[in-house]
Amino acid sequence: MNMKCPNCSSKDIGKIGSHQFYCWGCFIELTVNGEKMSVYQVEEDGTLSSLDDLFFGEELPQDFPHLHASS
Numbered sequence: 001m002n003m004k005c006p007n008c009s010s011k012d013i014g015k016i017g018s019h020q021f022y023c024w025g026c027f028i029e030l031t032v033n034g035e036k037m038s039v040y041q042v043e044e045d046g047t048l049s050s051l052d053d054l055f056f057g058e059e060l061p062q063d064f065p066h067l068h069a070s071s
Contacts, residue, residue, distance in 0.1 A: 006030070006055065007039065 004011055010025025021030040029040040029048060039055045040048035 006037070007051075 003013055005013060005023040005025055005028070007028055008023065008026040010023055012024040013030075014022045014024060016022045016029070019032045021032070022028075023030065027042060028051065029042055031038045031040070037055070039051040041051055043049055
């Protein structure tokens with residue numbers, strides 16, 4: 001898998017779920033749903049805080065794999 005984090009441009013991205021990824025460069029979680037991407041900061045207690053307001057309206061980067069939920 002060759003993709004870059006939309007936040008820090010690191011290529012050190014791990015897949016943690018069918019539509020979820022984790023960036024080891026800046027420690028954010030990415031969720032992909034079709035053409036929409038959500039970005040979260042992982043808090044110390046394990047909860048997720050949305051960073052979508054920082055990335056609102058962005059489309060998926062060209063090198064990000066297009067994942068679609070199977071019906």
